Amino acid sequence: MSDQNTQTDPAADAAIEIRGLEKTYKGGKRALKGIDLTIPRGSIFGLLGPNGAGKSTTINILAGLVRKSAGTAKIWGFDIDENPRNAKASIGIVPQEIFFDVFFTPREVLELQAGYYNIPKDQRRSDEILEILRLSDKANVYSRTLSGGMKRRLLVGKAMVHNPPILVLDEPTAGVDVELRQQLWQYVRELHGRGVTIVLTTHYLEEAEELCDQIAIINQGELVTCDTTPNLLKQLDEKLLIIRPTDPLKAVPSSMTDLNASVNEDGELLIHFSPSTVNVGQLLERVQRENIGINDLSTRESDLEDIFLQLTRAGVAE
Numbered sequence: 001m002s003d004q005n006t007q008t009d010p011a012a013d014a015a016i017e018i019r020g021l022e023k024t025y026k027g028g029k030r031a032l033k034g035i036d037l038t039i040p041r042g043s044i045f046g047l048l049g050p051n052g053a054g055k056s057t058t059i060n061i062l063a064g065l066v067r068k069s070a071g072t073a074k075i076w077g078f079d080i081d082e083n084p085r086n087a088k089a090s091i092g093i094v095p096q097e098i099f100f101d102v103f104f105t106p107r108e109v110l111e112l113q114a115g116y117y118n119i120p121k122d123q124r125r126s127d128e129i130l131e132i133l134r135l136s137d138k139a140n141v142y143s144r145t146l147s148g149g150m151k152r153r154l155l156v157g158k159a160m161v162h163n164p165p166i167l168v169l170d171e172p173t174a175g176v177d178v179e180l181r182q183q184l185w186q187y188v189r190e191l192h193g194r195g196v197t198i199v200l201t202t203h204y205l206e207e208a209e210e211l212c213d214q215i216a217i218i219n220q221g222e223l224v225t226c227d228t229t230p231n232l233l234k235q236l237d238e239k240l241l242i243i244r245p246t247d248p249l250k251a252v253p254s255s256m257t258d259l260n261a262s263v264n265e266d267g268e269l270l271i272h273f274s275p276s277t278v279n280v281g282q283l284l285e286r287v288q289r290e291n292i293g294i295n296d297l298s299t300r301e302s303d304l305e306d307i308f309l310q311l312t313r314a315g316v317a318e
C-alpha cells in the first residue's frame with residue numbers, strides 16, 4: 001500500500017489530490033465547478049457519473065491534455081503545474097479509444113512508447129508487460145490481427161511502460177462484451193495486487209460496485225459524494241419486496257396505503273421498506289390479512305443504481 005509517511009503533508013499519502021478544480025471550456029461550458037477529491041494510494045477508485053458529468057475532463061487535466069481554469073492537482077505528491085514531468089511520470093492513462101498503429105507488433109508498440117518516455121533500452125520492460133497481460137505469444141504478430149480484448153490489453157500495456165504507480169482507465173469496458181470485461185478486470189486486479197493504484201471512470205454502476213473500494217460520483221461538474229463502497233451502499237436503508245399474487249392486483253389495497261407500496265403493470269405488489277424498521281415477515285402478514293394469494297415473491301437490495309439516482313436526483317444546481 002502506501003509508502004512510509006514521514007511528511008506532515010496529508011496529500012503525501014494520496015495518489016491523486018485535487019482541490020477546487022474548475023474547467024470552463026471556450027464557449028462558456030463549465031465542465032468542472034470546483035471539485036475536491038482525494039484518491040488514496042493503493043485503492044481501486046471509481047469515478048462515476050452520467051454522460052457529460054466531467055469525468056473525462058478531470059482525467060484529461062491530470063494527463064496534461066486539458067488546461068484547468070482554476071484549482072490544483074497533485075499526482076503522487078507532484079503538483080501538475082510546479083512539477084509536470086514528475087506528475088506525468090507517475091500516471092499511466094488508458095484512453096477510451098483504441099489508439100496505436102496496427103501495423104506494429106505488440107512488442108514494437110511498447111518499445112515505441114518506451115522511447116517516447118525516454119526510457120533507456122536496458123530499462124525497458126516490454127517482455128514483462130506482455131507476460132503480465134498474457135500477450136507474450138502475440139509479441140511479434142501485427143497488432144491488427146489481435147482480438148478486441150487483446151488490443152485493449154495492449155492499450156493497458158502501453159500505459160504501463162514507464163511503470164507508473166497510478167493507472168487510470170477511462171471507460172475501459174464501453175462496448176466490450178461481458179467475457180472480455182471479466183478478463184480485463186482480472187488483469188486490473190492483478191496489477192492492483194502488484195501495488196498499482198487503479199482509477200477507473202465508468203457509468204456502469206455494477207462494475208464500480210464489484211471492483212472499487214472507493215467511489216466518487218460526479219454530476220454536472222460537481223462532486224456528489226465520495227465514500228467507501230460499503231459505506232455508500234449503507235447509505236440506503238431500503239429494500240424492495242415484490243409479490244406476485246395469484247390474481248393480478250389492480251390497485252394497492254386501502255389497508256396498505258401507509259406502506260410505500262405500488263402495483264406494477266403486471267399486477268404485482270411492490271413494497272419499498274427499511275429493513276432496520278420492518279421485516280419481510282411483518283409485511284407478508286399484512287398481505288395475507290388482505291387474503292391476497294401469493295404465487296411468488298422476491299426481494300431486491302438497494303444497489304449503487306438506487307444511490308446514484310437518489311443522489312443525482314437530489315439535485316446539483318446547474
Ligand SMILES: Nc1ncnc2c1ncn2[C@@H]1O[C@H](COP(=O)(O)OP(=O)(O)OP(=O)(O)O)[C@@H](O)[C@H]1O
Pocket residue numbers: 025026027029030031049050051052053054055056057058203
Ligand atoms: N473540448 C470541449 N469543448 C467544449 N465543451 C466540452 C469539451 N469537452 C467536453 N465538453 C463539455 O464538458 C462537459 C463534461 O464533459 P466530459 O467529457 O468531461 O464528461 P464525461 O463525464 O467524461 O462524459 P462521458 O461519460 O460522456 O465521457 C460536457 O457538457 C461536454 O459537452
